Amino acid sequence: MPVRILSEAANSDEASADTVAPVEDVHQLRVSIPDIEPEVWRRIHVYSQTPLSGLHAVIQVAMGWDDAPEKSISRVP
Template identity: 50%
Template sequence: MPTAPPAAETAVVAGTVHQLKVALRDVQPPVWRRIQVPSAARLWDLHNVIQIAMGWQNFHLHMFAKDWVEYGDHHSSEYDVTLASLLPDPGEWLAYRYDSGDCWDHDLVVEKIHRPAPKALYPRCSAGGRACPPEQRRPRGIRRPAARCHTRVTGSPAPNATSRRGVASARSSENHWPRPSSPRSTERTPGRRVKF
């Protein structure tokens, strides 16, 4: 089974921070977050940061995928792979699927890799837009073929897939959780603290 290259083979310098844009796929208007995570973070750590930043409750299985290699609950170990080894350069892309029943697919793109800011705490959510759809129940008006969910997370959506338009309702379209104005938002969430 293919594995990610060791951290020594990447251009990422120790002590750096990955800034990622996380966007929920097939949802209009867009639901997204900008997160900053230490480059040494494992994919398991990144999963926890995404859960907190997007407002998911971690009720379901998840997986990451890059170059047709899958990492997650039933795939290659996400405990052994770091951001630095898997995403060494800005512009690199990673797929994340949460809930294999509803298939909430996310695109993660490295916007930049930088040194940590003085006195800043990481990981953190620095910006975002709109609330995620409610978990454990499908929003009204959402219909799509069952085949949509059974495509590989790294592939494109099925050609007949119905877009999830209107998932974020008008009254919640400007909400996002946690509030990105707090640089310590992941630290202040009771019971959901992430450490590296």
Template identity: 45%
Template sequence: MVAPKPAVAPCIYQLRIVLRDISPLIWRRLWGRSDVCIADLHAVLQILMDWSDTHLHRFSIHGKDYGIARLGGIAFADDPRQVRLTDFRLHRGERFLYEYDFSDGWVLEIRLEDRLHIPAHREQPFRRNVNTHSGST
């Protein structure tokens, strides 16, 4: 029997999301709760990138793949509704990948920029900042 991980108080993760191998640079900044499940993060990324969620995808985090299984697609060992970002105990500056549409090869590099305290009045789980050209930050 595996011992449960000690509970970690949720915080806000500030994530910088960069679409690899595209010029000009396309990036997003996302603020979201650390206890979000990766199934929900997948849905948010689809919206942020204006994608249609009609292709296979996977997250690669700490050398392991995670995602929502689809008929005829990749099978994953873990239920993406039960796997939360906080489970990975990411450090500032740490990166992981989100791949979408394997035939087109869209790869998002997601970096944890900061951890922020959750204000008591904060209801929304996500907030975004969008930039589609290179520049500072």
């Protein structure tokens, strides 16, 4: 099942003078399943350095999926 991901920056460029460690960029993603009514979507936040495997895991949890192979149901006449 295809998943559509739209990205937008979730943090601002403003930094506090008290910051002692570099702040990693965080991105807000809108993940949706196309061609489904009503629309199914989730808003997630991930760090810039999140590997693709980590993004995969985050999407799985956000959508309530268990990383199982896609199942199909067919009607028997």
